[in-house]
Each structure stands twice: as structure tokens, then as C-alpha cells.
Amino acid sequence: xxxxxxxxxxxxxxxxxxxxxxxxxxxxxxxxxxxxxxxxxxxxxxxxxxxxxxxxxxxxxxxxxxxxxxxxxxxxxxxxxxxxxxxxxxxxxxxxxxxxxxxxxxxxxxxxxxxxxxxxxxxxxxxxxxxxxxxxxxxxxxxxxxxxxxxxxxxxxxxxxxxxxxxxxxxxxxxxxxxxxxxxxxxxxxxxxxxxxxxxxxxxxxxxxxxxxxxxxxxxxxxxxxxxxxxxxxxxxxxxxxxxxxxxxxxxxxxxxxxxxxxxxxxxxxxxxxxxxxxxxxxxxxxxxxxxxxxxxxxxxxxxxxxxxxxxxxxxxxxxxxxxxxxxxxxxxxxxxxxxxxxxxxxxxxxxxxxxxxxxxxxxxxxxxxxxxxxxxxxxxxxxxxxxxxxxxxxxxxxxxxxxxxx
Numbered sequence: 001x002x003x004x005x006x007x008x009x010x011x012x013x014x015x016x017x018x019x020x021x022x023x024x025x026x027x028x029x030x031x032x033x034x035x036x037x038x039x040x041x042x043x044x045x046x047x048x049x050x051x052x053x054x055x056x057x058x059x060x061x062x063x064x065x066x067x068x069x070x071x072x073x074x075x076x077x078x079x080x081x082x083x084x085x086x087x088x089x090x091x092x093x094x095x096x097x098x099x100x101x102x103x104x105x106x107x108x109x110x111x112x113x114x115x116x117x118x119x120x121x122x123x124x125x126x127x128x129x130x131x132x133x134x135x136x137x138x139x140x141x142x143x144x145x146x147x148x149x150x151x152x153x154x155x156x157x158x159x160x161x162x163x164x165x166x167x168x169x170x171x172x173x174x175x176x177x178x179x180x181x182x183x184x185x186x187x188x189x190x191x192x193x194x195x196x197x198x199x200x201x202x203x204x205x206x207x208x209x210x211x212x213x214x215x216x217x218x219x220x221x222x223x224x225x226x227x228x229x230x231x232x233x234x235x236x237x238x239x240x241x242x243x244x245x246x247x248x249x250x251x252x253x254x255x256x257x258x259x260x261x262x263x264x265x266x267x268x269x270x271x272x273x274x275x276x277x278x279x280x281x282x283x284x285x286x287x288x289x290x291x292x293x294x295x296x297x298x299x300x301x302x303x304x305x306x307x308x309x310x311x312x313x314x315x316x317x318x319x320x321x322x323x324x325x326x327x328x329x330x331x332x333x334x335x336x337x338x339x340x341x342x343x344x345x346x347x348x349x350x351x352x353x354x355x356x357x358x359x360x361x362x363x364x365x366x367x368x369x370x371x372x373x374x375x376x377x378x379x380x381x382x383x384x385x386x387x388x389x390x391x392x393x394x395x396x397x398x399x400x401x402x403x404x405x406x407x
Contacts, residue, residue, distance in 0.1 A: 006030045009308045012066035013228070019186040023305055027312040033062030040068050048086030050075060052324060052353050059319040063312045070229030070239070076318040077242040078326030082353065093235070100234035104201065107208050110166060111173065117193070119200035121177035125170045129162035169208050172215040176203045183220040184307060189228055198227050202237045210244070216251040219244070221299040225311055245330055246374075250298055260297045263377050264290040267297075270381045278388045287398050293380050300376060304383075317375045322355035 006028035015022055035058040043051045052075065064072050074080055080089050107114040111124075123132055162170075180200045189195055202223055207215035222243055226236040250259040268290050272279040282288060295303060300317075302310050323329075384391070387404050395401050 009066055009312075010306075013307050014188040015186050016188055016191070022186050022307075023309070025306040025308040027063060027309050029065055030062045033058075035059050035062070035064045035068070035072065037065060037068050040065075040072065044086075048084065048089065050082040052082035052322070056319045056322055056353075056355055059315060064315050066308075069311065069315070070226075070235075073226075073229065073315065073318075074235070074239055076315060076322060077239055078245070078323075078330050079238055079242050081327040082324060096238050097232070097234040100205065100237050103205050103209055107205055111170060113173075114201055114204050117197050119177045119180060119197050120174050121181065123171065123174045125162070125167060127167070127171065129167040129170075165211060168214065172207050173204055175217070176200055176207065176215055176220070179203075179217060179220040184224050187228075187307065195227065198233055198236075199224060202227065202233065202240060205237065206241065206244070209241075210248070213244075213248050213251050218295075218299045219251070221302040222247065225307075225314075242326075242330060247300075260294060263297050263374070264293060266373055267293060267377050267380055270378065271384055274381065275385050275388050278384060278391060281392055281395070282401065285395060285398055285401065287401060292398050292401050293384075296380050296383075297376055301379070313379075317379075318355075320355040320375055321358055322353075323358050324353040 008025070009027050009029050010025050035055065039058060040055070043055050045051075055072070055075075059072075059076075075082060080092065084092075104115055108116075113120055126132060177200055180196055180203070183199065184190055199220065203215055203219060206219070206223075223236075223240045226239045226243075227233070230236040230239060250263075252259040268279065268288065271282070271290075279288075282290070300310070301313055304310075305313060390404050391401060395404060
């Protein structure tokens, strides 16, 4: 296989023929460098324990082959512990599938459109929990289910006023639907109604489970790859849920601040050091707060690169940042009563099992008490640095800055 030509990866994520303005994909499958299905399978012991160090090294060299990307991501995101066995992972998988099914049924009991294979794109309740029966709103509701949606709300109200949490959740459902029909619309995958409804179901269930954050615009961009890569809906949900453990702070916004404010502030500081002239120019244009980079950090470059390239970028970041204790951190946070497995976070980390960036953080851990910056902040800084000459010469407003980042 060494010396074989690189293979384009676009064929794994087919684009609708009428969509000709999609970004060009640069990532290619490189034999001998990209983590292949054969190398992936060879990284497991007969019992199922994964040599994560060797796997990370391979990912660093050439990314992950699309045919195995979903199952590898489950490890990178902390769904499973590398030293677990096949049997242990199957037990966890079945338990999580049952948990997701229970949450989905709970949502279905409140609003039966969840799990029906359909979804809504128009609001069905007012802010005080009353059913919306405006003819225009009903007409716009997806798939002709508007009348039944109104009946569902009336039936709920027959048991008394809706709980505030229920109202808040139901107010987000149409926004999820509006975002779903706009997400990755260039892909053939989303020509199927069942895939659109699957994305809506996962986001609706997540919004119900995570009451603190709920649903925010941009989450559909983060969830979409999961249902494309993982056939089972529950598995896709848990992969998305683990990704949100990393990013949910980005979606916490108040009237006075945005969730990524600290990252934007750090981005400004980094740019000021590596390119003082560019930083000064951005301040002159009114972009000293770096809010123009908000979207890049929120959805991890999903809008700046092709679908395939953004996935490659994600897995490279996750491999570099990989912490072998993620699984235990997430499991224990999920349930304080859960039993620690053998080799849990109480045991010292093995540097070999960490990503390169995490290794450096471990070495520098004694020097600073602050949490390390995510790699995404440095990536945005590098993009700005790369476009520095163009921005200095051509940018006359923040709109020009945004356009320059995408070219």
C-alpha cells in the first residue's frame, strides 16, 4: 500500500449534484498514514482492549478513514475507556441505548411528534403555554401535522397548566426544526425525511435532558456528523452528548456575556502577540472584541470548511487533546453513585495514552493553575495570521474580515 495514490474522501459524503458552491475538500485518504480499518482492528487485543497510544499516533499522521470514523470517535470523545473489553463496552452500549430510549419516550409522552418520524418548524405554544392556532403558523408547520400538534397541546393542558420546564422545552422544538432543515442541506444524506427527523429527535431529547443549556443555534451543526457516522440513533446521541460535555460552556449566554467570551479574549491576546499590526487593524475596524470569530469557535469551523475537512479537523484536535480519563470524568459526573472501574482517574495518567497537546499540558501543569486553552483558539489565530496580508490590504469593515476567513 505504501506509495499508493491518495484517495479523495468526498465520495463517502455525497453532495447533491445541484450544489456547486460547496467548499473544496482538501483531506485525502493516504495509504500508510490514514488510520485504516485494518490498522484499527489490529490495535485491539483479543479481549478488546485498545492501544490508544498507537491509534493517536496514526491519527496525528493522517486522520481516520471514513469507514471507521464513527467508532473511533466514540473513543476520542470519551464514550468508552480504551482498556475496556468488548464485553464491557457492549454492556455500556446497551445500558445507554435503554437510557436514551427512556428519555425519548418521556419526550414522546409530552409531545408525540418526538419519535414519530416527523418534526415541526413552527411554534406550537405561546410563552405562557397556550396552544398556537394561528392559521398561518399551522400552515407552516412541517409535514401537515400542525392540527394534531395543536390537539396535543390542548390535551396536555387538560391536565392543568404546563410546567415551566415543559413550556421552555416546547418553545425550542420549532427552532430545532428550522435549524435541522438548514443543516448540511447540500448532502444527499439529508434528502431523506427519516434522517432529518432523526437529527430533530436527538436534539429535542438533548434539550429535554440538559435543562441548563437546552438547545441553542449551532448545535445541529455539531450533531449532524454523529448521525451520519453512527447508524444507531442512541449511539449518535451519546457521541453528541459527549461532544457537548466539551462545548456546552460555549452555549451558556447571558444578557451581558457570551459563552465563548473568554476564548475570544484569549484569541485577541494571542493575535496581539503574533501579529500586532493585524490586531491594531482589527481594533480600528471595530473588531477588537473578536466577535467575528464567534461562529468558528461555536461550531468548530463547520461553516468555514467542507463537511469532510471539518471532520478531519475535529478528529485531529481531539486526538491531540485526548485525555485517557475522559470516560471516568464523564461517567462520574453523570452519576456520583457510579462505581469506579479498575484503572479509573485515581490512577496516574500514562503519558503515552495522552494526545500530544495533553502531554504538554501535563508537563506545564505545575506552572499554571488555569485550565489550558482549547486548540480551536490557536487554530483561529493561525487562520488570521495566514490571512494577515489580505486582511491588512483589503479589509475595510468586519464583513470583509468574515469573507476573508472563508477564502
